Amino acid sequence: MSKPLRLGIAGLGTVGVGVVKILQAHGDLLAQRCGRRIEITAISARDASKDRGVDLSPYVWVEDALDLAGRDDVDVVIELIGGSEGVAKDLVEKALATGQHVVTANKALLAHHGAALAQLAEDNNVALAYEAAVAGGIPIIKVMREGFAGNAIHAVYGILNGTCNYMLTAMRETGRDFDVILKEAQEAGYAEADPSFDIDGIDAGHKLALLSAIAFGVKPDFESLQIEGIRKINATDIRLAEEFGYRIKLLGIARRFNGSVMQVMEPCLVPLSNPIAQIEDVYNAVYVDCDSVETSMLSGKGAGEGPTASAVLSDVMDLARGNILPTFGVPAQSLLDPRWADIGDTVSCYYLRLCVLDKPGVIAEISTILRDHDISIEGLSQHGRDPDQPVSVVLTTHETRRRDMQKACSEFANLDSVLEEPCLMRIEALS
Ligand SMILES: NC(=O)c1ccc[n+]([C@@H]2O[C@H](COP(=O)([O-])OP(=O)(O)OC[C@H]3O[C@@H](n4cnc5c(N)ncnc54)[C@H](OP(=O)(O)O)[C@@H]3O)[C@@H](O)[C@H]2O)c1
Incomplete structure (x- = not known):
């Protein structure tokens, strides 16, 4: 068996702990599948004394996450801290620059800095992988970048935020209004204490910017996305939409339009007869319209410990097998500056x-x-x-x-x- 692939994990919250659990539970299975073992060597988070419900004693605790970059016992830095700036960005840049592969679940970082980071990865002959950043357990990055590589993609669209979809489902099922359902979602752990990233469409917008980059070979450009969340929707809208034969979904759409690309994230009425109307609760769905494959739909859980950690492992296993692809499916210098459509x-x-x-x-x-x-x-x-x-x-x-x-x-x-x-x-x- 080849020598092990050694991981340094930064961030031991929901996703980081999920990755540790999978590796501890399925180490032998993953080694058989990859032909080599995948081992965690070093870990870092803010609080070394926190009980995280897993045995972290076999791993070296690194006080400053930035010090995972450049360590000679780490082949892959797994960035699971989050945020488009600060320590997450510094760590990813430092790791790529020192020749370590990076796996991340950080859609905000890639939506804002994806093109520059992709270039940095290529300049250093390493991978920047992010399957976990978009739609958690749905392997949509792999499907679009590899499975559909022979297709021209016309459009990619879908439900990309589980919190919003859960809330819209709960509003429809109970007839209760937005504020009541938001409070319940927060109590149930489906919405953050500060829910704005989710309910204002920002989180889903980050993901759409990444899908759009892969679909059309363009630099991810979150700033040019038209975004609107679900705050304005009330129970009357949900009920009336049903009476008209529609269901309300927060839908992200990136589509070719008049020789340019249109990107929009907003609540829409979709026909009840379309399968996307049946994607409920915390589930996500992504549709891809291509020339040869025509329309494909993938659905599954978009977030949470298991689905997100599973996506991180899928990237790690690609690296263990030597499967290194350009970040957005094309060499970084050939990513286009897109012409964005005027959605007016x-x-x-x-x-x-x-x-x-x-x-x-x-x-x-x-x-x-x-x-x-x-x-x-x-x-x-x-x-x-x-x-x-x-x-x-x-x-x-x-x-x-x-x-x-x-x-x-x-x-x-x-x-x-x-x-x-x-x-x-x-x-x-x-x-
Ligand atoms: N949760 C999901 O379902 C999900 C789904 C898809 C993508 N993601 C993405 O995955 C990433 C992680 O999300 P999460 O839900 O696991 O977050 P989380 O539960 O809040 O965990 C964040 C971790 O980062 C650590 N951290 C924060 N600041 C740090 C610093 N300055 N230096 C070192 N460590 C620091 C925290 O340390 P302490 O624990 O010591 O405070 C914590 O362990 C984010 O980019 C998120 O967008 C999450």
Whole structure:
């Protein structure tokens, strides 16, 4: 058997401990599969005295995580600290520069600095691997970078954040509103104390930027993503969407559009008949539209100790077998500076909910604005009938340019009879 592959693990939280557990439980199985053993030699986290529920005594404790880089008993640095800046970035840069492979689950780091880090890895003939950074237990990086390497990819899209999907599912099943469900999700451990990264679509946006880079051979560019989270959605939207034959999902889409690339992360109405509508709770799903394979869908658990640690191990085993690939599937210097589409030009059907005073003439005001922007209504209904209480007016449109829809929305918001920010969502046909 060849000599062991030696790991230094930085970060012993949910994912780091998961990696230790798998290696301790399946060391012989992994050695048989790789033809060599995979051994942890050194570990680091903030607090050396913390009980992490696993035996860490066989490994060297390194006080400063940065010192894992350059150690001569570490072939691969596993970065599981997190964050796009600070110690995680410094460690990854130092390890790559000193000729160590890096495996990370850090989507924020790669979404912001992926192109430069990929170049650094190549300059030093080492790998920068990140299967765990996107959709946890779904091996989507491997599938896109290797399995679909012979295809031109037209689009990649999916549900990329388990917390949001759990919350949308719970809102639909219980009929309860966003704030109540968020509190329950926090108590159940499905949402962080500061949930903004998840519910504002940032976490899912990081993942979409990485998928987009692999799909289209472009530099990951989180800044140019159009992102909106799920805060504005209430139980009425969820119920009405179902009545119209749709389900609301936080959907990330990267697609070729007019010779450029469109990237958007936002809540959408998807047809109940599409399998993506059935992806519920903490599950993720990723669809890839290619020329030869056509459409493929993968689904599974997107986060958590087991699925994420499993993805880390898959990268580590690739390295143990000598399978080293360019970070984004093409040599780093050939990654393109993308031309991003102006999504104002895209055309879709829309769902719009307005919270209005139930007074004569309100519907006429709404219709006038829609007519002025050349927006044709597919259906319109009023929910509630009390002159003293706000009521919801809900409409769906025929195909409309996004820019026109947004202009109409800002005019609705200025009407005295409209009491809240209009809730506008795209109806994504997914065809
Ligand atoms: N959790 C998931 O389901 C999941 C899924 C996909 C991707 N990820 C990604 O995986 C990475 C780790 O996530 P996690 O959930 O395992 O995080 P976590 O539970 O918060 O663990 C973070 C670990 O990093 C250590 N750490 C923090 N600052 C440090 C520093 N300055 N120096 C050394 N160690 C430091 C912490 O040490 P102490 O324990 O001593 O405080 C802790 O062990 C993140 O990039 C995350 O986005 C996580």
